[in-house]
Amino acid sequence: MASKQILVVPGDGIGQEVTAVGKKVLDKIAGKFGHTFTYDEALVGHAAIEATGNPLPDETLAKMKNSDAVLFGAVGHPKYDNDPSAKVRPEQGLLKMRKELGLYANLRPIKLFDELLGASSIKEDILRGADILFFRELTGDIYFGEKGRKNNGDTAYDLAEYSRFEVERIARKAFDSARTRRKKLCSVDKANVLETSRLWREVVQKIAPEYPDVEVEYQFVDATAMLLIKDPKRFDVVVTANLFGDILTDEASQIAGSMGMLASASIGDGTGVYEPIHGSAHDITGKGIANPLASVLSAALLLDISFGMKEESELVISAVDKLLKAGFRSSDIADAGTPAEKILGTEAMGEQVLNFI
Ligand SMILES: NC(=O)c1ccc[n+]([C@@H]2O[C@H](COP(=O)([O-])OP(=O)(O)OC[C@H]3O[C@@H](n4cnc5c(N)ncnc54)[C@H](O)[C@@H]3O)[C@@H](O)[C@H]2O)c1
Numbered sequence: 001m002a003s004k005q006i007l008v009v010p011g012d013g014i015g016q017e018v019t020a021v022g023k024k025v026l027d028k029i030a031g032k033f034g035h036t037f038t039y040d041e042a043l044v045g046h047a048a049i050e051a052t053g054n055p056l057p058d059e060t061l062a063k064m065k066n067s068d069a070v071l072f073g074a075v076g077h078p079k080y081d082n083d084p085s086a087k088v089r090p091e092q093g094l095l096k097m098r099k100e101l102g103l104y105a106n107l108r109p110i111k112l113f114d115e116l117l118g119a120s121s122i123k124e125d126i127l128r129g130a131d132i133l134f135f136r137e138l139t140g141d142i143y144f145g146e147k148g149r150k151n152n153g154d155t156a157y158d159l160a161e162y163s164r165f166e167v168e169r170i171a172r173k174a175f176d177s178a179r180t181r182r183k184k185l186c187s188v189d190k191a192n193v194l195e196t197s198r199l200w201r202e203v204v205q206k207i208a209p210e211y212p213d214v215e216v217e218y219q220f221v222d223a224t225a226m227l228l229i230k231d232p233k234r235f236d237v238v239v240t241a242n243l244f245g246d247i248l249t250d251e252a253s254q255i256a257g258s259m260g261m262l263a264s265a266s267i268g269d270g271t272g273v274y275e276p277i278h279g280s281a282h283d284i285t286g287k288g289i290a291n292p293l294a295s296v297l298s299a300a301l302l303l304d305i306s307f308g309m310k311e312e313s314e315l316v317i318s319a320v321d322k323l324l325k326a327g328f329r330s331s332d333i334a335d336a337g338t339p340a341e342k343i344l345g346t347e348a349m350g351e352q353v354l355n356f357i
């Protein structure tokens with residue numbers, strides 16, 4: 001029996017809706033296993049800008065640093081998406097959090113539940129057995145380099161930078177993980193064009209001999225985008241840079257059936273942050289139909305990685321499996337054969353997870 005302090009940071013849009021479900025799941029687990037989880041909440045993103053003018057208030061950051069783990073929702077608002085000139089933006093809160101907490105490794109498991117084989121537009125025989133773990137570098141690359149305008153604003157630039165140290169630490173995490181899985185690592189870059197990618201490949205090649213039991217392959221990012229759809233089973237662990245990892249994992253969500261199914265863990269030097277890979281989804285915000293399973297599965301990652309609660313984590317994942325086997329679907333993972341009464345909204349999906357726990 002453990003005592004843990006969890007910070008819940010729902011953020012914006014459907015982040016609010018799905019994180020409420022993730023929190024209920026953590027609470028149910030605490031009750032079932034006799035743990036004491038205490039919760040606090042904090043603002044980020046548009047919600048924080050409205051309240052304080054700052055997308056990541058100092059108070060939020062301090063609470064994050066003082067928590068045992070953070071359950072995060074999403075940030076974003078159409079107001080900023082459609083206004084390229086906005087100087088203060090919700091996404092700055094997310095990026096600053098990642099940098100300030102040293103969250104350099106973003107684990108994005110592409111877990112395909114058998115029951116969802118038919119939910120994807122990819123053919124079943126290509127998908128069956130796919131199981132990929134992405135290690136996306138999260139605190140470097142074009143996201144964090146110098147950016148600006150010149151020539152009276154007519155030219156814009158974003159500098160991509162990586163240091164040997166930054167590449168090595170994420171690569172080691174990926175190698176270590178591959179050792180515990182199917183012992184295959186694919187390092188994805190654009191070394192035929194980018195200097196940062198040539199350093200990336202050089203570093204991975206240099207440390208690879210320390211992991212003789214892991215079979216390493218190198219792929220360019222454009223080819224990887226194609227291979228993920230053509231033959232997802234060829235991948236086990238994938239390690240890649242910040243921007244490539246962002247794009248490839250949204251693509252890979254279609255292997256799992258929906259953006260609403262993909263969880264993530266951001267880890268590094270201090271408190272771990274657990275969040276769906278999806279955003280605030282303005283198009284469905286407030287409709288009560290968002291799939292909460294990415295948040296539920298993020299809670300499962302939190303239990304496993306930050307708290308070392310393997311059994312608790314597996315119980316959450318098996319509850320998701322059981323609710324899918326019982327035929328329940330949110331609308332994003334329903335198909336033509338799903339009876340109307342089995343298509344549930346966000347809260348009702350959450351109730352089923354609790355029920356199966
Ligand atoms: N980590 C984050 O906080 C994060 C991630 C991505 C995008 N964003 C922000 O979110 C906003 C919207 O961006 P976007 O539309 O490109 O990406 P998005 O991930 O919010 O949505 C993409 C599509 O997937 C659907 N979708 C996403 N999550 C779903 C869920 N749980 N259930 C059902 N359907 C789901 C949406 O309805 C939408 O059609 C932007 O402001 C963007 O900056 C934030």
Ligand SMILES: CC(C)[C@H](C(=O)O)[C@@H](O)C(=O)O
Pocket residue numbers: 091094095246277279
């Ligand atoms: C909102 C945005 C800054 C963020 C990213 O690009 O990292 C998002 O797309 C994600 O995947 O978490």
Ligand SMILES: [Mg+2]
Pocket residue numbers: 246247250277
């Ligand atoms: Mg993204």
